[in-house]
Amino acid sequence: MAKAKTNYTCTECGGIVNKWAGQCPSCGQWNTLVETIMEAAGNRFSGKHQSLAQTAPVLNLSDIEASDVPRFGTGIDEFDRVLGGGLVPGGVVLIGGDPGIGKSTLLLQALSNLTKIKKVLYVSGEESGAQIALRANRLALDTHGLALQAEIQLEKILNTLADHKPEVVVIDSIQTIYSDALSSAPGSVAQVRECAAKLTRVAKTMNITMILVGHVTKEGALAGPRVLEHIVDTVLYFEGDTHSSFRLVRAIKNRFGAVNELGVFAMTERGLKGVSNPSALFLSQHESQVAGSCVMVTQEGTRPLLVEIQALVDSSFAPNAKRLSVGLEQNRLAMLLAVLHRHAGVAAFDQDVFINAVGGVKIAEPAADLAVLLAINSSMRNKPLPRSLVVFGEVGLAGEIRPAPRGQERLKEAAKLGFTIAMIPKANAPKQKIEGLTIIAVDRIDEAMSRIRDIDDAN
Known part of the structure; x- marks a missing residue:
């Protein structure tokens, strides 16, 4: 499969060049050129735009029936509280935090509980299957029915989603995933943006609940382009000191619930446990x-x-x-x-x-x-x-x-x-x-x- 043609776009002025350079030739800013996929020649406008996709109908807002969003719990009360009552089919959740704070542990516990009611898939780009199995054994989790794939290539992950049709997917982490359509390294701005956008489109199309794990910068913000937080439905942040046994999970953005919700957890030998009386x-x-x-x-x-x-x-x-x-x-x-x-x-x-x-x-x-x-x-x-x-x-x-x-x-x-x-x-x-x-x-x-x-x- 031939790679899509790419160019480099300046994040400051929008100028386009054919190859990467340290300085944008249009505005003179340094380190602002990021790799992007070029638009196919056949997709450009020439008179009326021709498209094979069907146009969505224009509806009157008052005619659209508003119904409550169906949710399903993860079996972890504090996690469900932060999510606004549970996960939403077709919803995309981005969760970030410092290394070793408990993101993978919490999601592995949640998937273990969801195997009883949903078809789940854990995609690991950072750890091997043996490492995740060791963690599951240490946490004494029931992993029957928990499908695992250790893969970092986006196209192979999308094929797996099409073949197995899971209902809940965890991508750990989005910074390790790369697409063959781009020549830049995994974790670059272009790769993170393109991979997250494609996974989000698949989640909406196939009605898959998708949870993306994101790295954070030294300032504590999610690494990668800011658009990463805009395209997802929910953004959660892990807070707390890794030397302390307590963890806080805070909702920064939630299209299906209230923001600034707080979940309090205690890290134990059996994983993260919700704290019922956090005021203490x-x-x-x-x-x-x-x-x-x-x-x-x-x-x-x-x-x-x-x-x-x-x-x-x-x-x-x-x-x-x-x-x-x-x-x-x-x-x-x-x-x-x-x-x-x-x-x-x-x-x-x-x-x-x-x-x-x-x-x-x-x-x-x-x-x-x-x-x-x-x-x-x-x-x-x-x-x-x-x-x-x-x-x-x-x-x-x-x-x-x-x-x-x-x-x-x-x-x-x-x-x-x-x-x-x-x-x-x-x-x-x-x-x-x-x-x-x-x-x-x-x-x-x-x-x-x-x-x-x-x-x-x-x-």
Whole structure:
């Protein structure tokens, strides 16, 4: 089979050249030429476009019947939660994460469960069949009915899909697959884009649920062209430290469910196990009350989580005080310190400030602002906050405390875990009393600091 003709296109200006060069001759940018397949001469426009494919009919949107997307579970509750309730026939899932974090382990466990209800295929481009069999034996998985193919050539994989007609396919990983139509090496931008596009078209045409494993860069983003995330239906990221036993799986994009859903797993000798009460992971167990610690309720998708925010404020002996944040946005910390000084009269310009979210979780929502400021104030005064206190709320530049979404769910989760005092924005105050929970509704940051001092004086 003859290879398709290729050329090189500049990703910056779109210029086309016949052979690769380090610098684009059109715009002068370096390392922007990527290999692409040339359009066949017969497919170009000459008057009316002639095509053998049937044109899709034009329909009125109101005439199209909308029905719920059918799903099927993987047998792993936390994985199903992140997926939005399960896998979708014809859906394409892209999952990325650091090497050794557990991507292949989780997918092997999921395929082992799916063999009871679906015809599955595991395509491995990184490991041999013997290596995968050893992992399956170590995890004590039932592999009867789990088909395996160790192959990296796209055309052979497509022939296997046409012959065996599986319902669920895992490609591990997309960076190892190459097409004969391109002369570039596996893992290049052109190969990843072309292979992912063809696999996606096959998945939609044959109604195959396809899961692609992707490598990540040193910054933690999925390697390869950005279009890789656009053509798939769902994008999942593995988070967590490989030296820790806990793993977080987060949905960044999901056409069939909510984004920012979070699944929590614990790595054990028998593989990844879902954690039913993840709030316990993110709360430190102190024998006695400590200063600089504040518990907040964050919302990850549809799940409220209790996370402990720790602050350490110490005298700075350098001309510029340090501002370090782990798990929260560092630029926002500098802004919050300015608000604390201007509107609450608490100055930290000559203090080193360190903020940490316990358990390695990353908090992106601004509802953590109030917890950060209370933890900083507690560390500066060296007075611990009440053990039973939980807070949430966004702090604005004018010192106001703004409401957070799904406040009722956050409060119910806090009450369920035994917290008795909640400091929240006034706009989030519940209309009906929540049993066992005392609500302190505040409108401004100085009011919040004053109420905390009143609680300290009362104790």
